[in-house]
Each structure stands twice: as structure tokens, then as C-alpha cells.
Amino acid sequence: MDFHHDDDRRMLADTLGRYLADRYAFDVRTRIATSEAGWSAEQWRAMAELGIVGALFGEAAGGFGGGGFDIAIVFEQLGAALVVEPFLGTLMAGRVLAGAGETDLVEQAIGGGAVFAFAHGEPQGRYELADIRTAATPTAAGWTLSGAKSVVPQLEAASHILVSARTSGEPGEEAGISLFVVEKGAPGLDVRGYPMIDGGRGGELSLDDTPARIVGAEGTAYAVIEAAVAAGIVALAWEAVAIMDVLKAQTIDYLRTRQQFGIPIGKFQALQHRMATVALEIEQARSSAINAAAALDGDRLARERAVSAAKYTIGRIGTLAAEEAIQLHGGIGMTWELPLSHYAKRLTLIGHQLGDEDHHLERFIELGRELGRTG
Amino acid sequence: MDLAYGPDEIAFRDEVRAFLKERLPQRLADKVRLNHRLDKADLEEWHAILNARGWLGNHWPVEWGGPGWTPVQHNIFDTETGLAYAPRIIPFGLSMLAPVLIKFGSDEQKRHFLPRILDGTDWWCQGYSEPGAGSDLASLRTSAVRDGDHYVVNGQKTWTTLGQYADWIFCLVRTDPTVKKQEGISFLLIDMTTPGVEVRPIILLDGEHEVNEVFFTDVRVPVGNLVGEENKGWTYAKYLLSYERTGIAGVGASLAAFAWLQHIAATEQKRGRPLAEDPYFAARLAKIEIELENMRTTNARVLMASGGGAAPLAESAMLKIRGTEIRQEITNLARRAIGPFAQPFVSEALDEGFNGEPIGPDYAAGIASDYFNNRKLSIFGGSNEVQREIITKATLGL
Numbered sequence: 221m222d223f224h225h226d227d228d229r230r231m232l233a234d235t236l237g238r239y240l241a242d243r244y245a246f247d248v249r250t251r252i253a254t255s256e257a258g259w260s261a262e263q264w265r266a267m268a269e270l271g272i273v274g275a276l277f278g279e280a281a282g283g284f285g286g287g288g289f290d291i292a293i294v295f296e297q298l299g300a301a302l303v304v305e306p307f308l309g310t311l312m313a314g315r316v317l318a319g320a321g322e323t324d325l326v327e328q329a330i331g332g333g334a335v336f337a338f339a340h341g342e343p344q345g346r347y348e349l350a351d352i353r354t355a356a357t358p359t360a361a362g363w364t365l366s367g368a369k370s371v372v373p374q375l376e377a378a379s380h381i382l383v384s385a386r387t388s389g390e391p392g393e394e395a396g397i398s399l400f401v402v403e404k405g406a407p408g409l410d411v412r413g414y415p416m417i418d419g420g421r422g423g424e425l426s427l428d429d430t431p432a433r434i435v436g437a438e439g440t441a442y443a444v445i446e447a448a449v450a451a452g453i454v455a456l457a458w459e460a461v462a463i464m465d466v467l468k469a470q471t472i473d474y475l476r477t478r479q480q481f482g483i484p485i486g487k488f489q490a491l492q493h494r495m496a497t498v499a500l501e502i503e504q505a506r507s508s509a510i511n512a513a514a515a516l517d518g519d520r521l522a523r524e525r526a527v528s529a530a531k532y533t534i535g536r537i538g539t540l541a542a543e544e545a546i547q548l549h550g551g552i553g554m555t556w557e558l559p560l561s562h563y564a565k566r567l568t569l570i571g572h573q574l575g576d577e578d579h580h581l582e583r584f585i586e587l588g589r590e591l592g593r594t595g
Numbered sequence: 596m597d598l599a600y601g602p603d604e605i606a607f608r609d610e611v612r613a614f615l616k617e618r619l620p621q622r623l624a625d626k627v628r629l630n631h632r633l634d635k636a637d638l639e640e641w642h643a644i645l646n647a648r649g650w651l652g653n654h655w656p657v658e659w660g661g662p663g664w665t666p667v668q669h670n671i672f673d674t675e676t677g678l679a680y681a682p683r684i685i686p687f688g689l690s691m692l693a694p695v696l697i698k699f700g701s702d703e704q705k706r707h708f709l710p711r712i713l714d715g716t717d718w719w720c721q722g723y724s725e726p727g728a729g730s731d732l733a734s735l736r737t738s739a740v741r742d743g744d745h746y747v748v749n750g751q752k753t754w755t756t757l758g759q760y761a762d763w764i765f766c767l768v769r770t771d772p773t774v775k776k777q778e779g780i781s782f783l784l785i786d787m788t789t790p791g792v793e794v795r796p797i798i799l800l801d802g803e804h805e806v807n808e809v810f811f812t813d814v815r816v817p818v819g820n821l822v823g824e825e826n827k828g829w830t831y832a833k834y835l836l837s838y839e840r841t842g843i844a845g846v847g848a849s850l851a852a853f854a855w856l857q858h859i860a861a862t863e864q865k866r867g868r869p870l871a872e873d874p875y876f877a878a879r880l881a882k883i884e885i886e887l888e889n890m891r892t893t894n895a896r897v898l899m900a901s902g903g904g905a906a907p908l909a910e911s912a913m914l915k916i917r918g919t920e921i922r923q924e925i926t927n928l929a930r931r932a933i934g935p936f937a938q939p940f941v942s943e944a945l946d947e948g949f950n951g952e953p954i955g956p957d958y959a960a961g962i963a964s965d966y967f968n969n970r971k972l973s974i975f976g977g978s979n980e981v982q983r984e985i986i987t988k989a990t991l992g993l
Contacts, residue, residue, distance in 0.1 A: 221597065222596060222899075223596055472991055486991045492987040495991065496983035496984075503896075504886065510598070511888060533889055
């Protein structure tokens, strides 16, 4: 048992941390996050050159990482700087593509030449991975897709979109789901982009007889999607923990310096106890993120229980940490001007990605029953 | 990072498991699981079994008979003994006084007292709290006035856990009332049979005699029983408290209590279905299971970062708060799980050899009293509010 990162990972974290401090300062971030594009192709390429994308994939796919703690260390740094670049979609779609042997595409992404979006969730889906209605139809040339995908992060930025669709079965069934690559500009493809409340852009995807190339085996993608989402949850959990650390540090600083009634407000016991509770809860959140990263490469039930436990924990504590940071800052915490408010927004909205705390609590219970049945 | 145990750690875990399987009396494990009464003989029996294996003073340095475990080994031992429903090791002599003696005591004190703690000759209790000095320990008033070769002690201690069994009490006493309240305190060892020492029981809300008041009236204590230097007791007390908290998360015991709660929830029925399948109860169970798993990792992180010594105060305060909240929530859910059968209370049913008809399920008898007894967890050892002050001091620097 060892809670230290190895030297390679520590070096990667230092490299990325330094880059972000120098090149992705908060004002730069805000300009990118609120720009028309909602991301920066230049930043993306520079970070890819630093090896950040490569760290997300294993050697077989041309990367040099790909483990749970590789994802952890990258997303912790990205979270601390509130980076809006399309890392999450590239991570999840890239893992699917790497698993299906599409290493050329993954190598392009590692080099900064390709950007992926993971278009799985549908308007009616509400986090249920098997609620897929988008239909795939075989044609002489391959497949065409028809349907809709909702709130896909950085959809417009993607050069390749990974889309899930039914080749058989009914919505809600795990069997019959397949994965396809759709290229930007394909006929029948419509992207409606929009800004996100926490920065960057998302998009609605609609497909109308859009030609697509199947990835992996037909009808059996559910397990692959579940594993990709697990990697995405590990990423979000570490992004969230990093944001919590920032909120904590800034709030503590504020409590020390802001004077009311002639003394620093941090002298008031009511505020002290709230801060102490947030501080200890953040340590619990960090532990859940560690557990999820450690379980990512292990057996399915243990992995899924750990990621659902982490997403539940991050959802619960993330809301607490964001709300308390704003409250303890008082009026200034409500302002656009203060970076803290943007950290609080991102932390809160992480709770809406890949399943909220209620969804994952329910899932944790179901997985427990499954564990009982099989174990 | 690697959360898995290495081969040596697995071998150690298996060794602990084999030992527990062979040497932990089923009778004692049943009592712990069912929250039945453990008397002095039960606790002494378990201490003797551990001592025979060299595992009783497991935090002690090797030269004083400790096993020289790594932090991971400590964690494994705590977890496995908890999971096996082993009685807890009574900490007063073993993990409170002994570290203080080893670090600050005279050679004579170490040679005399340490072996007697291990072999059970002396049962120690703690004399810290007073009626006017609970979590604000520095306000204590029990006085020790030097008179030749003796201190003359007058005052009162309270909440003295298992003091009714004790041969000796280690006390914080005021030796200089003229200085700042944290100064002028000394750490004194007092033989409970000395004239002028009187122990009176305090019966707690569960009807049990676990804590006591201890009165001192002109009690003469040889100056050789002073630990370290006069008026430096606050330093030793703080050292002791940080030691006390390293095991305070109680992860092993909580894991065991949770496993038993799951058994109860799977057995109890609601509308003809196991309670564990009721969505509201299932959600309560799942929340606590997740928090407990998080706590297990938090606890391991703190233990390993501390290198096996005393955990830093802010981190141990976090463990104390969250560990006790989790344990209290488990007892809360167990109480709810047995429904109306939480209400009857037949005290004799908690004693060994009771063969009366159980009221409701046979595991119900001790559950509500255990819930009430465990309200103490967020009060003793420095209340959870005081722990929040400690975190505040460390993080805010105010």
C-alpha cells in the first residue's frame, strides 16, 4: 500500500502545472472559455506536445500512461486551472477507439491533430447508459445513423465524433448498442453549439441518415461504453477535488483577511466550524477519487462500485464546497469578477456530467445487489 | 499510488486472520457483535491473549516489547480485529500512558510500570476531565501542593472510564496556580488505594456503569510519581491526546458494525420484503457504506503520512469527527432497522448466560442501548466541536 505518485507521474504533474501557471492564467482561461469557439486549438496543440494527451492512453495505443492515476494526475492539474479544452471527450472516445484497435486515430489525438467528442447521452436519457434510441441502419457502404445526442462537451471542437446507436434491441436494453465514428462535416450531420454556464461550449447533435463507420463489434458496445464512462468519472472526480482545493485555499485566505466588526471574519466560530466541515469533507472526496482511480483497471463490479461511490461523493461534497465557498465570501462571492465564483460553477456542474449523486447512489445499490448475486 | 497490499502485507493480514480464528474466543466475539456486556474479566482475557502473542502494546517501541509494525501493519491489525468482533484494547495504560512514560518518564518509571501494564498487573484509568474542565481541559483545578517528598492532591476528576476497575490513575493536576492556565499543570501517577481517593459511579443514559467521578481529599503522592518536569504537564497531555486519536477513526469496528447492520437489514421485513430492499432504507445504507469506504482510505492516508507515530492534530481531528459520525449513523440505522423492537429493554438479556425468551429478534436486545451509549463518541476525547476548532487553528492560522 502506497499513497505516493511515482516519479514519472509527479514530473508530468509538475510540467503541466507549470505550463498552466505560465500560459493558462485565469484571465487567459476566461477569454478562451467565453470566446466564440469556447476552446483554443493553439493551447490544445501545445498541451498535446507536452505529452498530456499521451498520458491518457496506454502504450498499445501509442501513449505512455492510461492508468487510473495517470488520468487522475492530468485532470487534477486541469481542474486547478479550470481548463475548458476538450480533454474529457478525447479521453472517453479515445479509450473506446484504442480498445477497438483504432490506434491511428488515437495517435493523431496524442499528437494534437485530432480531437474527439463522446456523443452518447440523448435528450431523454438522463444518465441511463442503455437508454439509446439513435438508430443505425446498414447500407451497402457501411452504416447510417439517425437520432439525437444531447449536451456533448466541446462538440464543435471535435474532428471525430464517437456516436452510440442501436443496431438492434429496445431503448433500455444493454444488448444491441454499437459505436460509430462520424467525421465532422458528414452529410445529414447537424451540430447546434452553445455556451455552457461553467465556460466552454457544448452542443446538440442531430443525425439524419448520416454515414458512419462502425467501431468494434456490433451490438456489444455497452460494456465498452460503461468502461469509458468509468474513466470519465475518474477524470471528473479529480477535476472536482482540485477545484475543491482551490475553493478551500481561497476561502481560508478570505476568512483571514476580510474584516467585519473590527476583526477578521475567520474569528467567528460559526464560520470556523463551517470551514472545518468543508475541509474534512474534501479529504473524504479525495479518498473517494483515490479509490475510483485505483479501481479503474480492475474487475468490473469493483470498478463500477468505486466510480459510482466517487461520483456520489463528489456530487454531495462538491455542492457543499461550492455553496459554502460562495456563502463564506458573502456578496463578493456572487460576482463574475472573482475567479472563485467560476470555480464554484464548474464544481456544481460536474455534478451534472455522467450521472448526478442520486443516479450514482441508486446505481451503487444495484451494483451491490449484483455483487451479492454473483459473489 | 497502489492501494493493494503487497505480498508481505497480505502475509501479515493472513497471519492476523489465522491468529484471530484460532485465539479470539467465540464467546467474546458474540458479545461484541450483539452489544452484550463485557466485564473486566472478559477484557483482561483478551488482553492476555494478545500479550501472549506480543501484540498488546503494538504501538510501543521494540525495546519495550512492541512488535515494530509499519503503519500499514497497524492499519491491517486494527481493521482485522475490528472485523472479527474482537473486544477493543482498553487504551488507558497501553496507548495513552505508555507512550507518555516512554517519551517523558524516568528510567525507573518505565522499568516499573511498563511491564505491569502489559501483563495486566496494573489497570490504569485517565484523570483528565473535571466538572469545570471537559473539552476546555486547561481550566482544570485539581491541585497538587508540594509537601516534602510528597504532593498533596485535592480536587475532583470526572468521566473516568472504567475507573471502577483501576489500580492507578494518571492525572493532570495544577502545581502552579499563578501562571497562564496551560502552564503550571503537571502529570502525576496516583495509586487508587491511597487514602483520600474515592470513586463514585456515574450511571449513563443506557443504565450502564462505565464512567465515574474520582475525588481526591488530601491524597499524598510521592514526588517520584511525577512524570517529566513539574509544570510541563500540558506538553505531555497534548502528546497523549494526539496518540489517543490515531485509532479514533475506528474503521475496523465500524466495518464490522456495518456488516452486522446489513445482516439485520437483510433479515428484517417490511411489507414482506427485506428492509434492505426498501428504497429509503437502502439509500441510507448505501450512503453510509460509501462514506465508510472513503473513511477507510482517509484513515490509511493519515496513518501512513504520520509514519506510525502520532497523527498531526488537524488530520486526527478530521478522523475523529468523521469516524465518530459514521459510527453513530450505523448505530442510528441499526436502531431504526429493528423498528418497534428497539423499545423493550431487558437489562439481563445483555448478560452472559441469559436464556430467557428474546423479545423480537434475538439481535435486538442491545441495539437501542448501544445507540444511546455511542452518543458519547462525538463528546469524549475532545468534543467534535472542539475538533473543528483544532482544524480551524491549523487551516486558518487564526
